[in-house]
Amino acid sequence: MAMVEIRGLRKTYDSGFEALKGADLQIEEGEILALLGPNGAGKTTLISAVCGITMPSGGSIRVGGHDVVRDWRAARDLVGLVPQEISLEPFEKVANTVRFSRGLFGKGRDDAMIERILRRLSLWDKRDSPIRALSGGMKRRVLIAKALSHEPRVLFLDEPTAGVDVELRRDMWDIVRDLKRDGVTIILTTHYIEEAEAIADRIGVIDKGRILLVEGKDNLMRRMGRKELRIELAAPLEAIPEALHGHDLTLEEGGNVLVYGYDSTAERTGIGRLMAAVAGAGLVVRDVATRQDSLEDIFVGLVARQEDAA
Numbered sequence: 001m002a003m004v005e006i007r008g009l010r011k012t013y014d015s016g017f018e019a020l021k022g023a024d025l026q027i028e029e030g031e032i033l034a035l036l037g038p039n040g041a042g043k044t045t046l047i048s049a050v051c052g053i054t055m056p057s058g059g060s061i062r063v064g065g066h067d068v069v070r071d072w073r074a075a076r077d078l079v080g081l082v083p084q085e086i087s088l089e090p091f092e093k094v095a096n097t098v099r100f101s102r103g104l105f106g107k108g109r110d111d112a113m114i115e116r117i118l119r120r121l122s123l124w125d126k127r128d129s130p131i132r133a134l135s136g137g138m139k140r141r142v143l144i145a146k147a148l149s150h151e152p153r154v155l156f157l158d159e160p161t162a163g164v165d166v167e168l169r170r171d172m173w174d175i176v177r178d179l180k181r182d183g184v185t186i187i188l189t190t191h192y193i194e195e196a197e198a199i200a201d202r203i204g205v206i207d208k209g210r211i212l213l214v215e216g217k218d219n220l221m222r223r224m225g226r227k228e229l230r231i232e233l234a235a236p237l238e239a240i241p242e243a244l245h246g247h248d249l250t251l252e253e254g255g256n257v258l259v260y261g262y263d264s265t266a267e268r269t270g271i272g273r274l275m276a277a278v279a280g281a282g283l284v285v286r287d288v289a290t291r292q293d294s295l296e297d298i299f300v301g302l303v304a305r306q307e308d309a310a
């Protein structure tokens with residue numbers, strides 16, 4: 001059974017704006033899913049619907065088998081949310097605010113548990129500091145601690161690293177990986193392809209209220225990863241010589257580089273034939289390099305294709 005099961009999810013806001021247009025998504029227990037999409041794609045709306053903050057207009061959502069509308073209390077119990085915006089009580093102390101969050105879920109006081117969470121997030125030394133005395137990075141950690149305070153099985157992180165520096169971003173990634181090791185299912189939204197590439201098991205791409213694709217990260221890169229062979233020439237060419245016209249080539253960098261696009265998973269890439277033809281045409285090769293599409297290229301391609309189809 002999937003830990004989170006979203007079927008045909010629609011959300012039309014009171015303004016009449018359709019933020020989700022029938023989204024389907026299944027998230028397995030213990031995986032890290034990165035939901036990638038541009039501004040306004042519907043990421044926050046989707047998370048809010050799963051967490052019971054936004055009422056869906058149609059479709060269904062189950063968490064751990066519990067319907068988030070009919071059986072909201074059981075569903076909500078399983079879910080922790082780290083919101084995008086930092087909203088914390090400035091004068092409250094770190095440990096108290098986390099303890100309070102746990103209480104909101106009707107869970108009994110458990111100081112050992114709170115200590116474990118604070119230690120894991122390197123907040124233990126700050127437990128008696130008022131929130132306002134913390135750095136931005138520490139505040140983000142407090143948000144995570146609060147979300148973990150009732151021991152959820154599923155954690156949503158809404159753009160956890162928006163606007164944070166590289167070091168803190170890497171810290172966040174370590175925290176997320178650590179939680180996964182404990183078996184927590186993690187869904188994070190992000191604008192950063194680098195982030196999805198670094199920590200996700202699977203990647204979902206959402207745009208204009210629709211999930212365009214969900215696929216294993218490695219698979220996605222392999223399936224869609226076109227490769228390029230770049231042949232640097234000793235002398236620039238004005239045009240591609242006739243002898244090479246049968247190959248799928250373009251001339252770049254002022255005629256100094258011949259670029260050959262190929263599918264690296266194909267049985268025959270055509271590289272051997274091409275290199276023989278290049279030598280046969282009397283061209284002197286200075287260097288050869290290959291380049292693979294990044295997730296960024298794939299993502300841009302997907303969104304553009306959807307726009308073409310609309």
Ligand SMILES: Nc1ncnc2c1ncn2[C@@H]1O[C@H](COP(=O)(O)OP(=O)(O)OP(=O)(O)O)[C@@H](O)[C@H]1O
Nearest residue numbers: 013014015017019038039040041042043044045046
């Ligand atoms: N309460 C609301 N009333 C009307 N429209 C809304 C409301 N909340 C969000 N929207 C609209 O729904 C669309 C999706 O918003 P959402 O916040 O889910 O996107 P997002 O993918 O999280 O974007 P971002 O990356 O900018 O956070 C946007 O066009 C937004 O303006």
